[in-house]
Amino acid sequence: MAGRLVYFLIVCLAVASMASTHVAVLETVSEQGVIGRSEKMFLTDKLRERANKVLPTYMGYIVMTRENISAMLPPGKSIEDCEGSCLVETGKNIAADYVAQARVGKFGKQLTVTMELYETAGNNLIGSFTARKPDAEGLLEEIEREADRVFQQILATSVLTVGGSDGISGVKTGNEGYQSGDGKIYIVNVESSPAGALFSVDGRINSGCNTTPCSIALPGGSHQFNFSKDMYQNMDAMVNVQKSGLKVSVKLTPYFGKLTIDPVFEGGMGNIGDAEIKIDGKKVQSKSLQLSVGDHQVQISHRCYEKISFNLNVKNRSIILFDQKMKPLLGGLQLDATLEGKPKAIPVYVNGLLKGNTPFLEMVPVCAKIQAGKDKKEIPVKLKAGETVNHLYKIRTTGDVFVDRRDGKKYRVLKAGKLTWMAQNLNYETAGSYCYGEEKSNCKKYGKLYLWDDAKRACPIGWHLPSKAEWESLFAMVGGISMAGSMLKSKNDWSKGGNGSDAFAFSALPAGLRNDEGEYVFEGWAANFWSSTERDSSTAYFVYMYYGRDETNFKYQNKEFGHSVRCVKD
Incomplete structure (x- = not known):
């Protein structure tokens, strides 16, 4: 999957703690007079917003605020001093694990923006993008489009392994594994939430154990685990296997949105249970659906109502409700009444509402309940969409x-x-x-x-x-x-x-x-x-x-x- 997110793997036998990772977005810098200070601050705020969106707090990520950064600067330094080319050094000064900054310039008659993201510990450039637009609003659109991809590189570089201060310690399994050839083989229990994820180890799929939950035998050492499940983010991580009984437990991150289809059936002649729903041409049974991120085409059909279709753009974790009105299919009704062979004017009811008298000629819903006369006798007429149906109601004398x-x-x-x-x-x-x-x-x-x-x-x-x-x-x-x-x-x-x-x-x-x-x-x-x-x-x-x-x-x-x-x- 293009642009997939790679998240921390949680390896645990009980509840594991997670260290915080600090990400600093420094103030946007620009060439003299290209854009104003307020515009630079707004672009910086937009970058911080995208970082907060991509980097979940429940995984220990902290996106530093402008106030955080100011408080962490060495004595005598101000936030304006962070403007410059030495991003990594500034990141270390404020104790940030990652540091990002955008630079605005001019090329010909257009504005340019370059964003860079560095890992401070290794002084590594891990992500960047450059764009050219005619004005500051265009630069803002590029930041909204590209910044997520850059910040996702932080996730791709983060791996949690067993042991050390960030992992689980003191695991006792009572089983040191068994010897096979030149090394020991250990039993690793693999599970995921939700269950049913496909996984591979070191790029290989074990046909006997490839879906969570499962127990797999592995030689000691580091192994690359890869997890995938429809409508969830792929997850990769390195696991150091040294003892049997390890429990590799991952919580997959949803990568879907929810759609509820609950239209209003005008006139009350139907309900969603009677309708046929198609998503991307395939019938679905439920009105509450989980849909993969991306574009979809939805179609709702009902024998009593006009067919309705719409395009749907699903974003991750979006919750969408379709509750618009469905309009009834209409057909013409010509209703006449006679008593002993002579025309008779009697009231006509459509879905219980008085609509006129015979002779009656109007467009009415094809699934409407038609009644006539003071006793509201139901008229057994079958209406057709787009056509006029003639019906003669012969009134029987009751001798009342x-x-x-x-x-x-x-x-x-x-x-x-x-x-x-x-x-x-x-x-x-x-x-x-x-x-x-x-x-x-x-x-x-x-x-x-x-x-x-x-x-x-x-x-x-x-x-x-x-x-x-x-x-x-x-x-x-x-x-x-x-x-x-x-x-x-x-x-x-x-x-x-x-x-x-x-x-x-x-x-x-x-x-x-x-x-x-x-x-x-x-x-x-x-x-x-x-x-x-x-x-x-x-x-x-x-x-x-x-x-x-x-x-x-x-x-x-x-x-x-x-x-x-x-x-x-x-």
């Missing part, structure tokens, strides 16, 4: 008629949710009931107008005057109070074009009212229905509908007013 045995009058009934309602105004005579304008023909047309006390008693046995809550449940069924008037009003008899759609066959007629002084008003203009809910001892709530409004709502009025009555089955 109630006969009041008290006087033989018949009333149409309808079911709305869990309640069964009379679909006509009550026309049963009581002492406190009246025909509008004292005309009997109006009772036949509109039903009677009742004082509230009589309204409470007027419904036949098994039926009752609806409460305010029961009226509210009816409004919710037809789309809410903002449109209940339009949906419930009859198609005729309302003044000045105030008719409704009568989408639920409720047929609310503008019967007007009788006020508490015995006057009859608002015929053709308003429908008013008593509820059984009192406001106080003298007033009660009623439902009103007006000729020019789509909405309906409640008001309260003196119980001596006369309003229409609709009964609800017990």
Whole structure:
């Protein structure tokens, strides 16, 4: 793997301590007037940031701050004195194991940057890069691109072996190995976290022991161990084998990112379990994935939704969540309804929401639940993406008629949710009931107008005057109070074009009212229905509908007013 990182190998029988390694990034220097002091400090800070990213603190690396370096300088020296060519000497003065510095210059009309990294103990140049850009921002881009590779060379030079102050001491195995030929052979136990890493020793793979955990026989002396596992950093280290029972234990460093695919399925017609996910053309089963560092192509398909794909750039240890919306696939629906061979206007619901009346022609989600009629009967229509499907719903007559045995009058009934309602105004005579304008023909047309006390008693046995809550449940069924008037009003008899759609066959007629002084008003203009809910001892709530409004709502009025009555089955 190009640019792989080579990390410390932890060799242990118990918990091993690790010595600190100090890395100093000295202030960036430049030729006179090429860039300013603030720009030099910013480039230095960026180098320190990259060093902190590459060199993990849990492995004992300490990237010295500007304050650390100043504090470590010999008496009489300042941080500006570190600017110069003698990097190694400066690194030794501040007790740094490694020292790095960038130098900015000019070549023609462009700026140049050179970064060098030295090991102070051996005075060795272990990494560098040079770049040329038109301005300081371009130099910053090069530092962000190349600095990681240079600092990774520190990792490549660091090897931890058994013994000495940095390793494990006092290991007792009770087994000194066995003699073979000219040297002794020792048993070494090799393990990794996570398990399952491939490893080789001195460039050779032992077919009988090449995957952790495993025990391998090795001759005494130093051996080069190499570990590799998909989506983890390769790890190389030198191990000095002198006794049997050594336990070589490595913790592999992740080299992957995590992706969680959890899109929002608009309209709630699917979930991620129903979807097909492909990463780089291969199907995957889980919505939570570990992906190797680099570029990937992701595709999500669902029979109810538009296919979605995106490019993904995964960095080491990145955590990525895809939670964008998936849009439904749409198809056309032409829905017509007939009753006894004649066209009928009935409400149409898409995923439980009222969308209009028949004849209905709209684009709807192909996986939507289609319902029609006041009883929300599900329509078995199969929709197709990008096509219009025609469907005819033939309404069956149910013969839902109630006969009041008290006087033989018949009333149409309808079911709305869990309640069964009379679909006509009550026309049963009581002492406190009246025909509008004292005309009997109006009772036949509109039903009677009742004082509230009589309204409470007027419904036949098994039926009752609806409460305010029961009226509210009816409004919710037809789309809410903002449109209940339009949906419930009859198609005729309302003044000045105030008719409704009568989408639920409720047929609310503008019967007007009788006020508490015995006057009859608002015929053709308003429908008013008593509820059984009192406001106080003298007033009660009623439902009103007006000729020019789509909405309906409640008001309260003196119980001596006369309003229409609709009964609800017990």
